[in-house]
Amino acid sequence: MSNTKYTYAVARIRALETSLLDDAAVEQLMGCGSAGQALQLLADRGWGGSSAEPDMESVLKCEEEKTWQVIRDVAPDMSVFDVLLYPRLYHNLKAAVKAVCTGVKHPHIFYDDCPVPGKEMMRIVESKEFSRLPGNMPRTAREAMDILLHTGDGQLCDICVDRAALEAAAEAGKRSGERIIEEYADTTVAIADIKIAVRAQKTGKSAEFMRSAMAECSSLNVGQLISAALAGADEIAQYLQETSYAGGAEALRTSPSAFERWCDNRMIEILKPQKYETFSVGPLLGYLIARENEIKTVRIILTGKKNGFPDDAIRERIREMYV
Amino acid sequence: MSELGIVYALLGAAVAVLLSGTGSAIGVGIAGQAASGVVTEDPSKFAKVLIIQLLPGTQGLYGLLIGFITLSKIGVLGGGLADLSVQTGLLILAACLPIGVVGLLSAIAQGKTAAAAIGIVAKKPDQFGKAMLFPAMVETYAILALLISFLSVTGIQV
Numbered sequence: 306m307s308n309t310k311y312t313y314a315v316a317r318i319r320a321l322e323t324s325l326l327d328d329a330a331v332e333q334l335m336g337c338g339s340a341g342q343a344l345q346l347l348a349d350r351g352w353g354g355s356s357a358e359p360d361m362e363s364v365l366k367c368e369e370e371k372t373w374q375v376i377r378d379v380a381p382d383m384s385v386f387d388v389l390l391y392p393r394l395y396h397n398l399k400a401a402v403k404a405v406c407t408g409v410k411h412p413h414i415f416y417d418d419c420p421v422p423g424k425e426m427m428r429i430v431e432s433k434e435f436s437r438l439p440g441n442m443p444r445t446a447r448e449a450m451d452i453l454l455h456t457g458d459g460q461l462c463d464i465c466v467d468r469a470a471l472e473a474a475a476e477a478g479k480r481s482g483e484r485i486i487e488e489y490a491d492t493t494v495a496i497a498d499i500k501i502a503v504r505a506q507k508t509g510k511s512a513e514f515m516r517s518a519m520a521e522c523s524s525l526n527v528g529q530l531i532s533a534a535l536a537g538a539d540e541i542a543q544y545l546q547e548t549s550y551a552g553g554a555e556a557l558r559t560s561p562s563a564f565e566r567w568c569d570n571r572m573i574e575i576l577k578p579q580k581y582e583t584f585s586v587g588p589l590l591g592y593l594i595a596r597e598n599e600i601k602t603v604r605i606i607l608t609g610k611k612n613g614f615p616d617d618a619i620r621e622r623i624r625e626m627y628v
Numbered sequence: 629m630s631e632l633g634i635v636y637a638l639l640g641a642a643v644a645v646l647l648s649g650t651g652s653a654i655g656v657g658i659a660g661q662a663a664s665g666v667v668t669e670d671p672s673k674f675a676k677v678l679i680i681q682l683l684p685g686t687q688g689l690y691g692l693l694i695g696f697i698t699l700s701k702i703g704v705l706g707g708g709l710a711d712l713s714v715q716t717g718l719l720i721l722a723a724c725l726p727i728g729v730v731g732l733l734s735a736i737a738q739g740k741t742a743a744a745a746i747g748i749v750a751k752k753p754d755q756f757g758k759a760m761l762f763p764a765m766v767e768t769y770a771i772l773a774l775l776i777s778f779l780s781v782t783g784i785q786v
């Protein structure tokens with residue numbers, strides 16, 4: 306009966322999926338004359354807390370917290386979601402290493418809703434007690450500190466930590482034993498590799514640089530991607546045409562923002578079939594990513610309206626909805 | 629040897645009740661988890677999900693019915709045990725098997741289908757009728773097994 310352990314969680318998520326924003330709701334938001342009106346519309350849908358005059362940041366933060374609270378409530382095993390926590394965890398490591406090495410401290414650069422919150426991470430890095438960190442983090446923290454202290458190059462330190470985060474995500478995907486989590490982790494790594502290739506090509510980085518920044522994944526050949534990036538932007542698109550990321554090639558030719566949008570849409574596409582699952586962790590992951598996606602879309606719309614961007618510019622960046 | 633006959637017959641009644649009852653308990657349990665999930669978020673759907681949750685419970689009732697008829701037939705309920713040969717006892721045991729085995733497996737399958745149907749009610753409550761039909765389809769096979777067990781038990785001459 307072990308395959309029924311997600312029955313309660315999935316049914317609860319099913320009920321919650323009805324309150325996700327659909328395309329019509331996004332159109333309504335787009336139709337609002339100002340960011341204030343859009344915020345009011347969101348408040349009517351239950352977004353944000355009980356604040357009388359909500360601001361964008363507090364509403365979006367509140368929604369993010371609500372989403373994770375639901376997952377913590379329903380998930381029988383939170384470890385399968387490690388893959389989603391790694392970006393925050395490694396961000397904290399990166400921020401702590403830089404803060405310690407440069408001696409400049411900013412209290413608001415950390416995430417607190419992850420396994421090692423900011424203050425704890427600072428204590429560990431300051432005292433160099435790296436063994437208290439999970440997975441490949443002790444080795445990564447040592448390497449990142451050495452790099453920053455010896456070269457003073459923040460970018461080298463970044464790629465060291467970012468690559469470790471990608472490897473940890475791929476490893477967590479495999480460890481989860483859930484096919485959809487593994488697929489999600491692999492796609493995350495592949496999309497990160499594609500982004501690195503695109504940016505490295507534009508900034509004329511070397512093959513060695515790209516090799517040290519990219520992580521291995523099963524859906525892309527890192528060596529071929531690096532060769533394509535060295536040859537040019539068209540070659541990257543050409544290589545992607547031969548892979549399951551062919552849509553990304555088209556988006557790359559359109560614009561950088563279209564490519565970013567495609568990356569998020571691709572993730573939603575692989576998760577959409579999870580709407581019809583009843584006994585697996587998939588619908589939980591689908592809901593979590595769908596919520597992150599809609600929060601990102603709302604942020605884009607509100608920021609665009611606040612800064613008076615034309616509708617076309619906002620629309621180009623709107624993500625595909627899960628429901 | 630006539631005592632062994634009554635033992636087999638009683639075993640038949642036990643198999644009918646035990647297996648189908650176990651299946652129903654598991655099935656109703658699975659559907660109940662899904663129902664709880666929906667009601668946690670939307671208590672207004674309580675009545676609809678409760679009806680769907682109860683669907684896998686019928687196999688237990690069918691098993692009970694066959695068990696009851698068997699006990700009545702062999703005189704355990706009416707007073708005065710019937711004098712059964714081993715062959716008749718085994719015939720009654722065989723007659724009870726369909727509802728026992730099919731009841732167990734169909735109730736578990738129905739519980740899973742009911743959990744999925746509860747997902748339909750969670751998202752589209754106006755489709756309740758259609759959602760009910762999917763787990764109800766599984767019921768067909770429990771009814772067929774009940775029919776065969778009933779005809780067999782009542783048809784055996786004691």
